[in-house]
Amino acid sequence: MKRIMIRVAYDGTDFHGWQYQPETRTVEGELNRAIKELTGEEIRVIGASRTDAGVHALGNVAVFDTDSTIPPERFWIALNTRLPEDVKVVASRETDMDFHPRKTEVRKTYEYRIYNSDIPNPLKRCDYWTVPYVLDTEKMREAAAYLVGTHDFATFCSVHTQAESTVRTIYDIKIIGGNNNEVIILVTGNGFLYNMIRIIAGTLVEVGRGSREPSWVSEILEGTDRTLGGPTAPPQGLCLMEIDYGDKV
Amino acid sequence: MKRIMIRVAYDGTDFHGWQYQPETRTVEGELNRAIKELTGEEIRVIGASRTDAGVHALGNVAVFDTDSTIPPERFWIALNTRLPEDVKVVASRETDMDFHPRKTEVRKTYEYRIYNSDIPNPLKRCDYWTVPYVLDTEKMREAAAYLVGTHDFATFCSVHTQAESTVRTIYDIKIIGGNNNEVIILVTGNGFLYNMIRIIAGTLVEVGRGSREPSWVSEILEGTDRTLGGPTAPPQGLCLMEIDYGDKV
Numbered sequence: 001m002k003r004i005m006i007r008v009a010y011d012g013t014d015f016h017g018w019q020y021q022p023e024t025r026t027v028e029g030e031l032n033r034a035i036k037e038l039t040g041e042e043i044r045v046i047g048a049s050r051t052d053a054g055v056h057a058l059g060n061v062a063v064f065d066t067d068s069t070i071p072p073e074r075f076w077i078a079l080n081t082r083l084p085e086d087v088k089v090v091a092s093r094e095t096d097m098d099f100h101p102r103k104t105e106v107r108k109t110y111e112y113r114i115y116n117s118d119i120p121n122p123l124k125r126c127d128y129w130t131v132p133y134v135l136d137t138e139k140m141r142e143a144a145a146y147l148v149g150t151h152d153f154a155t156f157c158s159v160h161t162q163a164e165s166t167v168r169t170i171y172d173i174k175i176i177g178g179n180n181n182e183v184i185i186l187v188t189g190n191g192f193l194y195n196m197i198r199i200i201a202g203t204l205v206e207v208g209r210g211s212r213e214p215s216w217v218s219e220i221l222e223g224t225d226r227t228l229g230g231p232t233a234p235p236q237g238l239c240l241m242e243i244d245y246g247d248k249v
Numbered sequence: 250m251k252r253i254m255i256r257v258a259y260d261g262t263d264f265h266g267w268q269y270q271p272e273t274r275t276v277e278g279e280l281n282r283a284i285k286e287l288t289g290e291e292i293r294v295i296g297a298s299r300t301d302a303g304v305h306a307l308g309n310v311a312v313f314d315t316d317s318t319i320p321p322e323r324f325w326i327a328l329n330t331r332l333p334e335d336v337k338v339v340a341s342r343e344t345d346m347d348f349h350p351r352k353t354e355v356r357k358t359y360e361y362r363i364y365n366s367d368i369p370n371p372l373k374r375c376d377y378w379t380v381p382y383v384l385d386t387e388k389m390r391e392a393a394a395y396l397v398g399t400h401d402f403a404t405f406c407s408v409h410t411q412a413e414s415t416v417r418t419i420y421d422i423k424i425i426g427g428n429n430n431e432v433i434i435l436v437t438g439n440g441f442l443y444n445m446i447r448i449i450a451g452t453l454v455e456v457g458r459g460s461r462e463p464s465w466v467s468e469i470l471e472g473t474d475r476t477l478g479g480p481t482a483p484p485q486g487l488c489l490m491e492i493d494y495g496d497k498v
Contacts, residue, residue, distance in 0.1 A: 011371040056372055080369065088369040120329065120337040122260040123305055123376055123488070239372070 001065055004072050005095040006031075006045075006079070008060045010087040013126045013236065017053040018060070020044065027051075027087055031062065034082040039068040048101035048243050049108065052195075054235030056127060059090075059242040061101050107171065107244040108192065112185040112201040113237045116177075128182070129201070129237035135208035137177035143207040143214035144173040144185070146221060147200065154224035156200055157193035158232065166193055166224070175204070183208070186241075195232050203230030250314055253321050254344040255280075255294075255328070257309045259336040262375045262485065266302040267309070269293065276300075276336055280311065283331040288317040297350035297492050298357065301444075303484030305376060308339075308358075308491040310350050356420065356493040357441065361434040361450040362486045365426075377431070378450070378486035384457035386426035392456040392463035393422040393434070395470060396449065403473035405449055406442035407481065415442055415473070424453070432457070435490075444481050452479030 010027050020028040028045060035043045048061040070078055075092035083089065115121055115128035116135050124130065147156075147170050154166040169190045176184040185201055203220070206212045212230075220228040259276050269277040277296060284292045297310040319327055324341035332338065364370055364377035365384050373379065396405075396419050403415040418439045425433040434450055452469070455461045461479075469477040 009369070009371050011374070058370070058372070085374050086371045088371050090368045090370075119339045120258070121307070122258050122335045122337050123307070125260070125334050127372055 001067055001097075002072065003063050003065050003095050003097050003099060004075055005061060005063050005093055005099070005101075006076060006089045007091040008047075008062055008087065009058045009090050010056060010060070011126070012051060012054050012056045014086055015053065017055070018047050018050045027057075027060075028062075030083060030087050031079075031089075034079050035064060035066070037082045038070070038078055039066055041066055041068070046101055048106070049240055051238075051240055052235055055238045055240070056236075057240040060240050061243045061245075063095060063099060063101055065097075101243075101245075104245055106190060107188055107242075107246070108190070108240070109186065109188045109242040109244070110192070110197045111239045111241050112187070112197055112233065113239065114183040114185070114201070114205070115181055116183050117181045126236055127239065129234050131183075131205055131209070133205075133209035135177070135183055135205065136210065137175050137183060137208065139210075139214050140183075140185075140204045140208040141175045143204055143217040144175060144200075146214070146218040148173055151221055152224050153193055153196060153221070155220045155226060155229045156196045156203070157226060158195040158199070160193060168193060168196070173200075197238055198233045198235065199226075199229050199231075201233035201237065205233065206230040250316055250346075251321065252312050252314050252344050252346050252348060253324055253341055254310060254312050254348070254350075255325060255338045256340040257296075257311055257336065258307045258339050259305060259309070260375070261300065261303050261305045263335055264302065266304070267296050267299045276306075276309075277311075279332060279336050280328075280338075283328050284313060284315070286331045287319070287327055288315055290315055290317070295350055297355070298489055300487075300489060301484050304487045304489070305485075306489035309489050310492045310494075312344060312348060312350055314346075350492075350494075353494055355439060356437055356491075356495070357439070357489070358435065358437045358491040358493070359441070359446045360488045360490050361436070361446055361482065362488065363432040363434070363450070363454070364430055365432050366430045375485055376488065378483050380432075380454055380458070382454075382458035384426070384432055384454065385459065386424050386432060386457065388459075388463050389432075389434075389453045389457040390424045392453055392466040393424060393449075395463070395467040397422055400470055401473050402442055402445060402470070404469045404475060404478045405445045405452070406475060407444035407448070409442060417442060417445070422449075446487055447482045447484065448475075448478050448480075450482035450486065454482065455479040 045062040072094040076089040118132035174186040294311040321343040325338040367381035423435040
């Protein structure tokens with residue numbers, strides 16, 4: 001028995017998110033099925049990020065245990081022949097039997113993609129949020145700076161229980177603009193609350209379009225209350241880019 | 250009665266091409282339906298480029314005649330509320346009653362998009378051709394240079410009748426590489442034969458991956474025979490970017 005770690009890329013458009021649900025098309029469901037077809041083993045993969053419906057990934061991570069003799073570094077190729085076009089495994093290797101992708105310290109990087117134009121672009125509809133207002137990326141940068149560091153991000157969380165901590169650390173936020181009407185928000189942190197990046201994106205757009213001043217973000221962060229924050233940006237702009245476990249696995 | 254000229258953008262993935270066919274989802278069919286819903290008039294638009302199934306556009310052009318009192322510059326907005334997400338009108342204005350988009354001298358620009366990686370990317374599957382071999386863009390540039398100018402492009406045409414001329418003029422070909430594993434072939438010409446850009450892309454990839462020398466393109470061009478050319482690249486990499494009628498309309 002060994003534990004295999006895979007990196008997974010998917011177009012979230014036609015999935016009801018990552019997490020397995022019977023009778024519903026999910027990324028985990030497709031992976032479980034493909035692994036069963038390949039190895040004959042009944043397996044449920046353990047995912048690092050259980051992304052929502054419509055959210056994409058280029059670098060989600062999952063693990064599963066197998067007795068298969070397929071070389072771990074070749075697993076991804078064998079799995080891809082059994083996976084549909086909208087989900088593919090992009091790397092595989094053996095990892096420690098006690099490695100758990102959600103219980104290990106991590107740096108996650110998400111990209112939130114905005115197509116900033118008042119003219120619709122059908123080729124951007126599935127992986128961008130189209131924002132028709134002129135965005136001031138300098139003001140968005142100024143606002144984003146308040147979010148970097150360790151804070152209680154309760155303002156940027158849709159649903160949470162009292163028992164659960166809403167403290168997280170954001171290491172970096174980059175706002176990349178000026179390219180083909182695109183504004184990219186790149187966020188790296190040690191973990192994110194439910195809808196956190198999408199609320200950050202919705203909040204930064206409020207600032208970028210001039211509805212709010214950058215300092216407003218500092219105020220609402222201190223308020224630790226979801227009702228203070230900006231709207232939740234739509235799922236299709238969000239893409240999980242990378243999960244970095246450093247040298248821990 | 251006036252003639253309206255529209256610019257049309259679409260994701261070709263779920264269309265059986267531009268041209269109207271009963272019982273089939275086509276771009277023209279959607280436009281005819283939306284115009285009828287808006288104006289009550291039975292109209293068939295005349296398209297500039299009747300793109301194939303799977304081919305995209307950001308700047309196709311069409312015209313139609315109407316008695317509607319909707320201001321020509323507002324037509325695109327009114328039509329978009331009646332169009333699905335994968336086809337949108339991006340501009341509209343009045344034009345001359347004798348302007349015909351296929352019988353007027355023109356410069357057309359197409360983009361052929363290659364995702365150059367041996368690792369699949371589900372987010373690029375609908376608007377890129379994934380090529381797993383390392384591509385030498387400098388050699389592709391050298392090969393492309395032979396195609397610029399006025400030539401008999403019979404080698405780069407899938408189907409044609411004897412009566413039809415296969416002479417066309419290519420004004421420019423740019424090969425843009427080095428960005429996120431993308432290689433973009435940008436071709437501007439006065440018109441293109443059936444599958445011409447896709448055969449050019451397939452041929453330039455043969456050179457880029459080292460299967461052929463750049464000078465091979467000069468030889469096959471002179472041979473004026475389709476069987477000499479490279480393979481036809483798949484439709485989803487192709488996007489009609491712009492149709493420029495200059496100051497003629």
